[in-house]
Every structure is written in C-alpha cells, then in structure tokens.
Amino acid sequence: MQYISGFGNECASEDPRCLGALPEGQNNPQICPYNLYAEQLSGSAFTCPRSSNKRSWLYRILPSVSHKPFESINEGHITHNWDEVDPDPNQLRWKPFEIPKAPQKKVDFVSGLHTLCGAGDTRSNNGLAIHIFLCNTSMGNRCFYNSDGDFLIVPQKGKLLIYTEFGKMLVQPNEICVIQRGMRFSIEVFEETRGYILEVFGVHFELPDLGPIGANGLANPRDFLIPVAWFEDRQVPGGYTVINKYQGKLFAAKQDTSPFNVVAWHGNYTPYKYNLENFMVINAVAFDHADPSIFTVLTAKSLRPGVAIADFVIFPPRWGVADKTFRPPYYHRNCMSEFMGLIKGHYEAKQGGFQPGGGSLHSAMTPHGPDAECFEKASKAKLAPERIADGTMAFMFESSLSMAVTKWALKTSSCLDENYYKCWEPLKSHFTPSSRNPARPN
Numbered sequence: 001m002q003y004i005s006g007f008g009n010e011c012a013s014e015d016p017r018c019l020g021a022l023p024e025g026q027n028n029p030q031i032c033p034y035n036l037y038a039e040q041l042s043g044s045a046f047t048c049p050r051s052s053n054k055r056s057w058l059y060r061i062l063p064s065v066s067h068k069p070f071e072s073i074n075e076g077h078i079t080h081n082w083d084e085v086d087p088d089p090n091q092l093r094w095k096p097f098e099i100p101k102a103p104q105k106k107v108d109f110v111s112g113l114h115t116l117c118g119a120g121d122t123r124s125n126n127g128l129a130i131h132i133f134l135c136n137t138s139m140g141n142r143c144f145y146n147s148d149g150d151f152l153i154v155p156q157k158g159k160l161l162i163y164t165e166f167g168k169m170l171v172q173p174n175e176i177c178v179i180q181r182g183m184r185f186s187i188e189v190f191e192e193t194r195g196y197i198l199e200v201f202g203v204h205f206e207l208p209d210l211g212p213i214g215a216n217g218l219a220n221p222r223d224f225l226i227p228v229a230w231f232e233d234r235q236v237p238g239g240y241t242v243i244n245k246y247q248g249k250l251f252a253a254k255q256d257t258s259p260f261n262v263v264a265w266h267g268n269y270t271p272y273k274y275n276l277e278n279f280m281v282i283n284a285v286a287f288d289h290a291d292p293s294i295f296t297v298l299t300a301k302s303l304r305p306g307v308a309i310a311d312f313v314i315f316p317p318r319w320g321v322a323d324k325t326f327r328p329p330y331y332h333r334n335c336m337s338e339f340m341g342l343i344k345g346h347y348e349a350k351q352g353g354f355q356p357g358g359g360s361l362h363s364a365m366t367p368h369g370p371d372a373e374c375f376e377k378a379s380k381a382k383l384a385p386e387r388i389a390d391g392t393m394a395f396m397f398e399s400s401l402s403m404a405v406t407k408w409a410l411k412t413s414s415c416l417d418e419n420y421y422k423c424w425e426p427l428k429s430h431f432t433p434s435s436r437n438p439a440r441p442n
C-alpha cells in the first residue's frame with residue numbers, strides 16, 4: 001500500500017493509470033482531462049479562516065449525485081436518542097463485546113455498528129457518540145458515508161482494508177484511522193472483527209498544541225498517512241448501495257456504478273491513518289504524574305479554549321521512573337467523561353476484569369482509580385526504573401460532554417459487568433493518626 005505522509009497538508013494524487021488527470025492551474029475547467037467530472041467536497045464552511053479551511057477536489061468518472069433516492073433502512077444498532085434509559089452515574093465496565101459468528105449470522109461494518117453512549121446533537125453540530133463495531137463480513141457492493149460527523153476508528157481485532165474515494169488504506173490493530181464527514185468508504189474484513197469508534201459532530205480532529213514541549217513530540221505530523229488516488233470503473237447495474245448516516249438514522253440509495261471512481265484528487269480534506277507505535281511519549285522523570293493530557297494523540301476542540309468535545313488519548317508502553325511516587329494513575333474525579341478501551345494486553349491500574357475488546361465509562365465527577373490490589377502492590381513496590389504497559393495499548397475517549405448510555409450498552413449487549421464496583425470494595429483505611437511518617441518500602 002502506498003501513502004502520502006503528513007497531517008492536514010495540501011496534497012495532490014493521480015492514479016498512475018491516468019497521469020495528468022489533475023487539471024493544471026485551475027480546479028474547474030470547461031472539460032476536465034480524460035473527460036472526468038470535477039466535484040468539490042467541503043469539510044468546512046467556505047469562509048472559514050485559512051488555517052481551518054478544509055476541502056478537496058475530486059476528479060471522477062461520474063459525480064456522486066448519480067444515484068436513486070435515499071430511503072430509510074432499519075439496520076444495526078445506531079442511535080442518537082440519549083433518552084432511551086434513565087441516566088446512571090455509576091462506574092460502568094463492559095466485558096469484551098461479542099462478535100457474531102459467521103456463517104450463522106453475516107454482519108458487515110455497517111450492520112455491526114452499535115452505539116454505546118453519546119451526547120449532543122447532530123442538527124446543531126455539537127456533540128459526540130461512541131460506537132462499537134462487531135462484524136465478520138466485508139461490505140461488498142455497499143459503501144457508507146456520514147453526514148453527521150467524523151469517525152475515528154480504532155480496530156481491536158482483525159485488520160480493515162478500507163476503500164475510500166481517495167484511495168485504499170490497510171488499518172491493523174494498534175493503528176487508527178479517521179474518515180471525515182461525507183467521505184464514502186467500504187470496509188473489507190478477513191475474520192471476526194471488532195473495534196471502537198469515536199464520532200464527533202461538527203468539528204474535525206486536530207493535533208494538540210504542544211506548548212512548552214516545543215516543536216516535536218507526541219504524535220508527529222509526518223507519521224499520519226493519507227491514501228493515494230485509486231479508481232475502479234466498475235458497472236453494478238442497480239446493485240451498488242450507498243448508505244448514509246443522517247441525523248443519527250441510516251438511509252440507503254442504489255446506484256449503477258462503484259463510487260470509488262475518483263481518478264485524481266487534490267486538497268487538504270482526506271481520510272488518514274496513524275500507527276500508535278509512533279507516538280513519542282512524554283512523561284514525568286523526577287516525581288509525581290503529568291496529567292493524562294500528555295498522552296493526547298488527537299483532539300476535537302469545542303469553542304471554549306482548552307476544552308475538547310473529545311480527546312483521543314493512549315497509554316502506550318513506556319518507562320516508569322518517578323521517585324517517591326505512587327506510580328499507577330491517581331484516584332480522581334473529573335468534570336470530563338472518560339470512556340476507556342483496550343486494544344491488547346493488560347491495563348496497569350486494573351489487575352483483571354478490563355479486557356481487550358471491552359470498555360469502561362467513568363462519567364462526569366464519578367470517582368475512580370486503581371483497584372485495591374493495584375493500590376496495595378504499588379504502595380509497597382520498590383521504585384526502580386521499570387517498563388510499564390509493555391505489550392499493551394489502552395486508550396481513552398475523553399469528553400467535556402456528559403454522556404448518556406444506550407439501552408444496547410446497558411441491557412441488549414449483555415456485556416455489562418454488574419460486579420465492577422467490587423474492585424474498590426477491599427480498599428481499607430491505612431490512617432495512622434499517631435504517626436505522620438509511615439515506614440517507606442525503600
């Protein structure tokens with residue numbers, strides 16, 4: 001697979017079978033090279049400042065408008081109804097979400113989408129949704145596009161071969177991809193496949209500002225990869241289905257040709273992928289903890305300075321070297337809501353129960369922290385430099401919005417762990433009122 005490197009750059013790509021497909025010196029010639037149609041895909045208002053203005057020009061065999069009318073379809077478990085069940089402030093944890101078994105039940109990426117939680121409104125372009133995808137079948141002659149927002153896709157089990165209007169991407173577990181609003185894509189899978197999706201409405205993901213860290217670090221722009229132009233001129237008379245998520249509902253339209261008919265494109269509004277192994281970790285090297293914002297890969301900003309609609313944060317393998325410090329995450333209560341997932345391995349603050357393909361939600365101001373076993377062990381540990389999280393990758397979708405949980409998450413999935421609260425029950429008081437200085441382990 002070939003890619004273009006960089007984040008948010010102005011790029012240009014032609015399928016090598018049709019060199020010169022990009023018009024020279026203008027976007028919209030009277031007749032395009034190779035008799036293609038020109039089509040603009042706008043990802044921002046026309047009048048956005050230059051720094052946030054996003055659009056791409058696609059040169060294609062037929063324009064996207066060549067389709068029959070959209071009709072509502074009842075498929076999958078997508079919802080943006082945040083009032084299905086009563087609010088629940090408890091710490092929530094889910095066992096690994098079960099993937100349907102093929103061939104008994106064939107499920108593709110779209111029919112396998114399940115909304116877990118979310119907040120806000122697609123109509124006012126403010127909010128987010130967290131989905132789980134569980135599938136075992138390729139989409140075939142079906143593609144999907146989202147009118148509501150951007151998908152940040154985190155595959156956990158099974159790789160995804162993603163056909164997009166901009167070209168093809170192979171995304172494996174421990175990589176992520178972002179498919180922005182309006183972009184058509186179709187996913188091929190090779191086994192029982194599972195993953196997580198962070199959807200944000202009305203904004204796009206950005207690299208976080210680095211402040212005093214300087215010009216380099218965290219996710220470096222050159223490690224983001226954009227597909228190169230690839231097209232198929234494939235007739236599927238009446239047999240290709242375009243699925244659209246619009247205001248939280250799914251609609252389908254038929255067309256006669258493959259939508260992956262873009263011979264060349266240019267612009268700065270594209271899908272992209274990123275390998276989490278490339279994240280340059282910054283951490284405390286003397287004592288105490290930096291806040292987990294130090295692990296932010298991508299952020300979708302709200303209009304309030306420093307406050308995100310959602311951040312995508314990872315907890316990668318690293319060294320723990322802090323002296324005289326309780327090294328696991330501290331106990332805390334947060335005005336933000338924290339959904340966590342696990343791609344592989346074991347998460348450092350929980351000895352068991354939080355498994356790859358499962359998840360947890362600690363909502364606004366709901367207390368959480370290490371389980372009792374982790375606390376006892378870390379309080380007594382000898383503080384030599386040690387590897388943390390080797391062979392694991394936990395992540396967090398953190399939002400400033402207070403999220404509602406869906407009926408599927410709480411009931412239908414049958415994956416909710418009713419005993420989660422018990423991991424903190426063995427926590428006991430170590431208070432020694434007569435002695436200020438407890439014996440240290442070393």
Ligand SMILES: [Fe+2]
Nearest residue numbers: 332338362368
């Ligand atoms: Fe937390």
